[in-house]
Amino acid sequence: xxxxxxxxxxxxxxxxxxxxxxxxxxxxxxxxxxxxxxxxxxxxxxxxxxxxxxxxxxxxxxxxxxxxxxxxxxxxxxxxxxxxxxxxxxxxxxxxxxxxxxxxxxxxxxxxxxxxxxxxxxxxxxxxxxxxxxxxxxxxxxxxxxxxxxxxxxxxxxxxxxxxxxxxxxxxxxxxxxxxxxxxxxxxxxxxxxxxxxxxxxxxxxxxxxxxxxxxxxxxxxxxxxxxxxxxxxxxxxxxxxxxxxxxxxxxxxxxxxxxxxxxxxxxxxxxxxxxxxxxxxxxxxxxxxxxxxxxxxxxxxxxxxxxxxxxxxxxxxxxxxxxxxxxxxxxxxxxxxxxxxxxxxxxxxxxxxxxxxxxxxxxxxxxxxxxxxxxxxxxxxxxxxxxxxxxxxxxxxxxxxxxxxxxxxxxxxxxxxxxxxxxxxxxxxxxxxxxxxxxxxxxxxxxxxxxxxxxxxxxxxxxxxxxxxxxxxxxxxxxxxxx
Amino acid sequence: xxxxxxxxxxxxxxxxxxxxxxxxxxxxxxxxxxxxxxxxxxxxxxxxxxxxxxxxxxxxxxxxxxxxxxxxxxxxxxxxxxxxxxxxxxxxxxxxxxxxxxxxxxxxxxxxxxxxxxxxxxxxxxxxxxxxxxxxxxxxxxxxxxxxxxxxxxxxxxxxxxxxxxxxxxxxxxxxxxxxxxxxxxxxxxxxxxxxxxxxxxxxxxxxxxxxxxxxxxxxxxxxxxxxxxxxxxxxxxxxxxxxxxxxxxxxxxxxxxxxxxxxxxxxxxxxxxxxxxxxxxxxxxxxxxxxxxxxxxxxxxxxxxxxxxxxxxxxxxxxxxxxxxxxxxxxxxxxxxxxxxxxxxxxxxxxxxxxxxxxxxxxxxxxxxxxxxxxxxxxxxxxxxxxxxxxxxxxxxxxxxxxxxxxxxxxxxxxxxxxxxxxxxxxxxxxxxxxxxxxxxxxxxxxx
Numbered sequence: 001x002x003x004x005x006x007x008x009x010x011x012x013x014x015x016x017x018x019x020x021x022x023x024x025x026x027x028x029x030x031x032x033x034x035x036x037x038x039x040x041x042x043x044x045x046x047x048x049x050x051x052x053x054x055x056x057x058x059x060x061x062x063x064x065x066x067x068x069x070x071x072x073x074x075x076x077x078x079x080x081x082x083x084x085x086x087x088x089x090x091x092x093x094x095x096x097x098x099x100x101x102x103x104x105x106x107x108x109x110x111x112x113x114x115x116x117x118x119x120x121x122x123x124x125x126x127x128x129x130x131x132x133x134x135x136x137x138x139x140x141x142x143x144x145x146x147x148x149x150x151x152x153x154x155x156x157x158x159x160x161x162x163x164x165x166x167x168x169x170x171x172x173x174x175x176x177x178x179x180x181x182x183x184x185x186x187x188x189x190x191x192x193x194x195x196x197x198x199x200x201x202x203x204x205x206x207x208x209x210x211x212x213x214x215x216x217x218x219x220x221x222x223x224x225x226x227x228x229x230x231x232x233x234x235x236x237x238x239x240x241x242x243x244x245x246x247x248x249x250x251x252x253x254x255x256x257x258x259x260x261x262x263x264x265x266x267x268x269x270x271x272x273x274x275x276x277x278x279x280x281x282x283x284x285x286x287x288x289x290x291x292x293x294x295x296x297x298x299x300x301x302x303x304x305x306x307x308x309x310x311x312x313x314x315x316x317x318x319x320x321x322x323x324x325x326x327x328x329x330x331x332x333x334x335x336x337x338x339x340x341x342x343x344x345x346x347x348x349x350x351x352x353x354x355x356x357x358x359x360x361x362x363x364x365x366x367x368x369x370x371x372x373x374x375x376x377x378x379x380x381x382x383x384x385x386x387x388x389x390x391x392x393x394x395x396x397x398x399x400x401x402x403x404x405x406x407x408x409x410x411x412x413x414x415x416x417x418x419x420x421x422x423x424x425x426x427x428x429x430x431x432x433x434x435x436x437x438x439x440x441x442x443x444x445x446x447x448x449x450x451x452x453x454x455x456x457x458x459x460x461x462x463x464x465x466x467x468x469x470x471x472x473x474x475x476x477x478x479x480x481x482x483x484x
Numbered sequence: 485x486x487x488x489x490x491x492x493x494x495x496x497x498x499x500x501x502x503x504x505x506x507x508x509x510x511x512x513x514x515x516x517x518x519x520x521x522x523x524x525x526x527x528x529x530x531x532x533x534x535x536x537x538x539x540x541x542x543x544x545x546x547x548x549x550x551x552x553x554x555x556x557x558x559x560x561x562x563x564x565x566x567x568x569x570x571x572x573x574x575x576x577x578x579x580x581x582x583x584x585x586x587x588x589x590x591x592x593x594x595x596x597x598x599x600x601x602x603x604x605x606x607x608x609x610x611x612x613x614x615x616x617x618x619x620x621x622x623x624x625x626x627x628x629x630x631x632x633x634x635x636x637x638x639x640x641x642x643x644x645x646x647x648x649x650x651x652x653x654x655x656x657x658x659x660x661x662x663x664x665x666x667x668x669x670x671x672x673x674x675x676x677x678x679x680x681x682x683x684x685x686x687x688x689x690x691x692x693x694x695x696x697x698x699x700x701x702x703x704x705x706x707x708x709x710x711x712x713x714x715x716x717x718x719x720x721x722x723x724x725x726x727x728x729x730x731x732x733x734x735x736x737x738x739x740x741x742x743x744x745x746x747x748x749x750x751x752x753x754x755x756x757x758x759x760x761x762x763x764x765x766x767x768x769x770x771x772x773x774x775x776x777x778x779x780x781x782x783x784x785x786x787x788x789x790x791x792x793x794x795x796x797x798x799x800x801x802x803x804x805x806x807x808x809x810x811x812x813x814x815x816x817x818x819x820x821x822x823x824x825x826x827x828x829x830x831x832x833x834x835x836x837x838x839x840x841x842x843x844x845x846x847x848x849x850x851x852x853x854x855x856x857x858x859x860x861x862x863x864x865x866x867x868x869x870x871x872x873x874x875x876x877x878x879x880x881x882x883x884x885x886x887x888x889x890x891x892x893x894x895x896x897x898x899x900x901x902x903x904x905x906x907x908x909x910x911x912x913x914x915x916x917x918x919x920x921x922x923x924x925x926x927x928x929x930x931x932x933x
Contacts, residue, residue, distance in 0.1 A: 035821050040582040043819035046555040046571045049541065063613070064535040068558040069488050077487060078538075085534045088613035092620045094530030094633070123578045131580065145742050147821070183743040188862045267527050269635035270667040273855070273872075276932070356535050393858045393891075395870040400891055400931035402868050404860050422861060426891075426929065457637050457665075458523055458537070480928055481860045481868055481893040 001168050002026070006052070006075050007160035013079035014056050015162060019086065021057040021100060022079070023161035025311060026050075026070065027353025032118075034126055035149035036134040041127065043149070051353045055312075056082040060098050061089035062335075066354035096265075099338045103313045105164035110308020110316075112172040113301075114204030118152040121205050126150060133213040137180045140221025142228070144183040148217070150176035150208050151200070151451070153463075157311075157353065165313040173304060173463060174207040175200030175451060180221040184228035189421060191220035191227070191406050195245030196389040200449030200463065201302045223407055226419060233408045233423035235479025239380045239472065240425055243387035244440065246405055247366065247468040248448035254429040255287075255294055256361035256466060257455075258398035259321050259329070261336040272455050273396025276429065277327055279340055285327040288433030293367045294322040296331050298346045303363035303465035304449030305347070311357035314346040321364065325434070333359050351460040358456050363447070365467035369439025376438055376472050383411035384478055386423045394429075402426040402480055426480040432473060440469030489538050491518040491644030493656045499542065499560055500648045506569045509546035509576060511588045513649040515778055515817060516542045520609070521641035524616035528633050529624040534613060545818045546572035547588060550581040554819045586805035588779065591652035593801075593811070595782030597775035599657070600767040605683035608660040609642035616640065619689045623666060626693035632700055634693070636666040640684050645774065653780040661772055662686070666693055667873055668700035672933075673886050675699025676853045676873035678721055680911045682772065699852060699874035703886025706875070708930055711890070715848035716925040717841055717878070722851040723831075723920045724912035725869070727762075730896055731826050733862050735764070735788050736814070737803035738823025746865050746897060747794045756900035758792040759834060764814070764826035770911045773828040776813060783813035788826065792901075800824035831917035834905030841906055841921045848878035849887065849925075865896040870931070890927040899925065 001007070003026040014022035028050045035043035052075070053066035063086025065078045130148040137146035155171040177198025180191045192198070199211040242250065258275045262268055277285070288294075298316035300306055309315050312334055320329050332340065333348040336359065347362035377385070391404030408423030409416050427435075447467040454461055490496075496516050503514040518540040525533040543556040546569065553575025557568040619638045627634040644658040664679040664687045677696040679687045718726055730746075739745035746755065766773025766783045776782050779801055787795045799807070800815030803824060814824035842850065852874030860866040870891050877884040899922045906919040 033819075035819070037821055040584070041552075041579045041819075042821040044553055044575050044579050045819050046553075046575060048556065048568075049558045051539070051558065061531060062534060064533070065538075066536070067487065067489065067538045068540050071488060074488055081536055085536060085613040088617040089524070089531040089534045091614075091617045092526065092529075092531045092624060094526075094528045094624060096528040096530055096532075098532065123575065127578060127580065144744070181742070181744060183748075183863075186863050188744045265527075266633070266635060266669070267532055269527055269669060270525075270637065270665055354537050354539055356533060358533075391858045391860045391868065393856045393868045393870065395889060395891070395931045396855050396872050397931070397933060399933075400870065400889075400929060402891060402893075402929075404858075424860065428931075457525055457533075457639075458521065458535070481866060483928075 001158055001166040003158045004166065006070060007158065009072065010054050010075050010079045011160060011162050013076050014054060014083055017080050017083035019056040019058055019083045021162050022054060023159065023312060024052060024054045025353055026052040026158040028156040029352055030154040032152040034130055035147065036130045037147045038145055049352065053354055054079045054082040056086045057100060058083060058086035059090040060093065061086050063089055064356045098335050101334045101338045101344060103163055103165065103334055106309060106313055106315060107166045109168040111170045112202045114172050116205035118174065118205045133178050133217050136214060136217035137178055137221040139218055140225055142182050142225035143180050143221045145181040147179040148213060159313055161313050167309050167313060169308055171307055172204060173200065173202050174205060175449065176208045176211045176213055178213045178217045178220065180224040182224040182228050187228050189224050189227035190390055191224040192388060193220045195448055196249055197451065200304050200451045201447060202304060202306045203302055227407060227421040230419045230421040232482060233420040233479055235483035237475055237477055239383035239474050240476045240478065241376045241385045241470060241472045244444060244446050244468045244470045245448050246386055246389055247471050248466040249389045249392055251364055251366055251466040251468055252361060252450055252464065253392055253394045254398055254401055256364040256464065259331055260359045261330040261332040261340055262359045264330060265336055265339055271457050276397045276399050281327050283328060286325055286434060287322045287327045287430055288325045289436045290325045291369050291439055292322055292325050292433055292436055294364060295320055296345055296347055296362045296364050298362045300363040300365060300447060300467065303447040303467060304463045305362040305465050310346045310348045311350050312348045314344050317346045319343065319345045331359050331362065349462060351462060355460050360455065360462040361453060361464040363465040363467065368442040368445040368469050370441055371438040373440045373444040373470055376440060376470055377411050377414045377416065380411045380414055384423060385409045385411055385416060386425065399429050401429065422482055424481050425476050425478045427476055435473045435475055436471055437474055438472040440471060444469040487538055489518060489540055491658055496644060496646035497654065497656060500646055502565050503544055503569060504650045506565055507546060509548055509573050511547035511650050513545040513588050514542065515647045517643065517645045519641065519643045523637050523639040524613065524620055525637040526620045527635040529627050531617060531620055542568060543817060544568050544572040546576040548576040550583060550585045551576045551579040552585060553579055584806045586801055588649040588651055589653060589781050589801045594653040594780050597782035599775050600773050601769050602682060603659040605660045608640050608662055608684040611640040611684055622689045623693040626690055626697055627668060630697040630701060632697055633669045634666055635669065639663045647778060647780040649780065655776045655780040657774055664689060664692055666696040668696035670700045670704055672705050673700050673703040674873045675703065703874055703876060706886035706888045709887045709890055709927065711927050711929055713924040713926050715845055715923050716851050717848060717919060717921045718851045719919050720910040720912045720917055722854045723917055724915040725854045725857050727896060729859055729867055731829060733859065735797050736823045736825050737797050737799045737807060740797045741807060744862055746863060747797055750794045753794055754792045755794045756789060756792050756897055757903060759905060760789060760792055760900050761832040762789040763787050763830045764798060764828055765830045766828045768828065768830050768916050770909060770916045771828050772914055777815040778817040779815040781811055781813040781815065786812050798824045798826045827914055829915045833907045833909050833918040835907055837908065838906045838919045841904060842878055842883060843881040845878045846880060850876040850878055850883055860893065866893065867896060868893045888933060889931050891929045892926055893928045894926050
């Protein structure tokens with residue numbers, strides 16, 4: 001294991017200072033970003049960072065410290081500080097005592113499978129590709145701003161714990177997107193491809209190739225311009241079909257966050273909020289219709305959150321969250337799982353080496369249904385199809401939501417109708433998921449990644465996935481926000 | 485035990501000099517920050533997360549002709565500096581030319597910044613976990629007395645930033661900050677209070693805990709409110725979140741140029757009520773501003789909206805040159821695809837106290853805090869969001885019983901055309917602003933709690 005001697009030094013120091021348990025993570029990160037905006041390079045950066053953190057558990061309380069310098073002296077200082085902080089935490093214990101489920105001893109390594117090493121694609125070739133893509137967007141007459149970008153994220157991390165775990169991981173994540181903004185008289189319309197924020201997955205440069213921005217760049221430019229003169233999306237109650245990427249965001253906000261066990265237990269109450277999906281509902285609450293089955297699968301190939309182990313040494317695994325519409329599980333860490341007496345999920349992660357690991361949405365996937373995508377409009381007399389998110393809001397127990405999409409089409413007598421702009425829909429989470437009566441089959445299922453989920457204090461960004469197909473929902477309120 | 489990571493001015497500036505000595509680029513910019521941040525988080529009146537993060541980052545922008553490249557690292561030894569300079573220069577050489585790039589700001593162009601009042605407090609910089617735990621214990625004591633559970637945090641931090649370039653610009657600034665965030669939770673309700681101060685000694689833990697507790701107690705057993713248009717009074721945390729989007733979508737030169745800003749084509753026009761003046765002012769005594777931007781240019785106070793009229797937006801060196809406007813010193817760190825942004829919004833106060841605004845309200849709603857605000861329509865400045873942690877009916881000039889939380893859909897500019905501002909300013913995160921009374925505020929649906 002890389003950093004093995006430094007890790008042992010940190011663990012020894014922590015134990016000698018009184019820690020009941022400690023773990024240490026060393027990290028090296030390298031993020032490459034290129035962005036083209038209206039023909040010029042608006043962002044081209046190569047960011048590296050390295051450092052380590054120690055998490056210490058003392059008398060039922062946590063302490064955490066991190067530093068950007070790896071040296072014997074700094075390892076000693078940070079390890080001692082983590083224990084001192086844990087001792088300070090132990091001074092203020094209320095009515096919720098924390099214990100830890102044992103993670104077990106894991107000695108191993110994991111590396112993201114990749115077909116094309118991004119290093120094999122020169123910077124010059126990447127820039128040329130994005131310039132071509134962005135130029136294609138602005139071939140659409142009336143586009144005000146064209147943008148195209150790509151990201152390559154490499155993370156190396158080494159984990160060791162006082163339970164004997166020694167784990168090395170090399171994660172590789174890639175993504176790309178193209179964006180068109182059209183500005184008209186009192187109006188501005190956006191289109192992004194693929195999905196809401198691009199296609200982000202684990203893997204090599206093949207993820208960027210797969211997105212094939214060039215093939216759709218002109219189309220999304222045309223769509224952004226067409227939206228300026230399109231009629232306003234209707235208001236009322238109607239049947240809707242959501243694109244797979246919009247279903248993905250719906251899962252993220254109304255299932256993923258709702259089933260993070262730290263929220264359920266109130267550990268995020270002051271900021272990200274809690275959850276309506278309380279422990280007493282587990283096993284008996286109808287979260288959705290019979291066709292709604294959702295898992296958190298940290299082993300899912302290509303999915304953005306896939307890894308070998310989480311940041312507290314738990315091996316990746318698949319946990320049932322909603323089975324045939326019934327709430328059956330949560331995403332849990334070692335401490336929250338102990339409090340709630342549920343299994344750990346292997347989804348405790350931190351933004352980087354210097355941040356406290358916490359439960360993050362992993363790969364929260366809605367399993368595909370049986371309906372061919374081409375048949376999702378069937379049976380809808382007067383409805384609405386919506387694609388790609390542009391606005392998302394939900395209350396702090398994850399019940400009342402309102403989403404807006406970039407583009408909509410009327411559905412008339414089972415057929416796609418005219419283009420409409422500013423489509424929105426709203427509802428209450430359980431009622432909404434219980435109105436789902438068709439989910440696209442596995443041919444339309446995509447492991448959609450979300451590269452920028454925020455949670456925690458200090459705020460941390462995490463990369464999650466919500467695999468989804470397009471889906472149909474009955475009797476949904478639409479047009480909220482624009483209706484008077 | 486002292487860390488090897490230092491925020492000493494001499495050492496940080498020495499790093500910048502090593503960057504400039506190493507670089508072969510036509511022009512070179514170096515931006516170095518060091519942050520020592522600690523945050524103690526609590527729930528159920530118990531500390532459950534408690535962190536100390538010591539971090540640093542060196543970002544180098546290399547300029548080759550009209551080409552630029554940026555690389556960053558946290559390794560500050562000779563190899564680290566050589567590596568980051570090499571990577572930035574390589575990127576610059578591969579980057580296409582941007583004919584509008586004006587070059588880095590010279591020392592003369594960067595101006596002479598003035599420090600805001602009392603930005604650094606040694607006690608806050610050296611605060612330990614025991615002091616933060618003691619503050620949480622004080623809060624927990626208040627909550628136990630009211631039979632409530634609290635969640636929140638107590639934080640303290642110190643930051644140092646050094647920025648300079650090969651044209652002679654040199655800047656250094658260090659500051660401290662601290663914050664307190666309390667959500668008091670009862671069986672059927674919750675209440676909220678927050679505090680921010682450059683100095684930890686400036687936070688009033690028990691007082692704010694009592695305020696949050698009172699809101700939780702007073703809003704117990706909330707009733708539902710019918711959707712519709714109401715007179716609301718947004719307390720500073722709610723008003724801050726409500727107006728926060730304006731900076732992102734309209735107060736910068738980039739959306740102005742592109743036309744997506746609500747200010748585009750309307751400079752000089754009245755766009756909100758005459759009682760509304762919005763400025764960006766890093767030096768406001770209640771704020772947390774830095775006297776220069778991330779290119780080292782002295783920040784200028786900018787009046788964005790003056791007595792209801794759209795006046796100006798903020799600029800960095802790129803947009804100042806491109807649009808032939810004075811540089812106001814609002815660059816973000818390179819590379820930056822967002823353009824310049826105001827980071828220290830100040831909304832001028834009105835004449836009446838919040839109590840007076842409430843007393844003058846026959847039927848209305850008092851909003852403590854809002855949540856998850858998102859933009860629905862950029863040009864219309866239409867946003868949606870939820871209330872949280874203390875929603876109250878106002879009846880015949882008095883704050884009444886609690887209400888279940890509501891979703892709103894409202895245009896920020898329209899609301900600012902129907903508002904009256906309170907006279908007392910508060911800091912809410914990086915904003916300094918009063919409470920606001922808004923007529924005809926549109927609640928579109930409710931939730932279950």
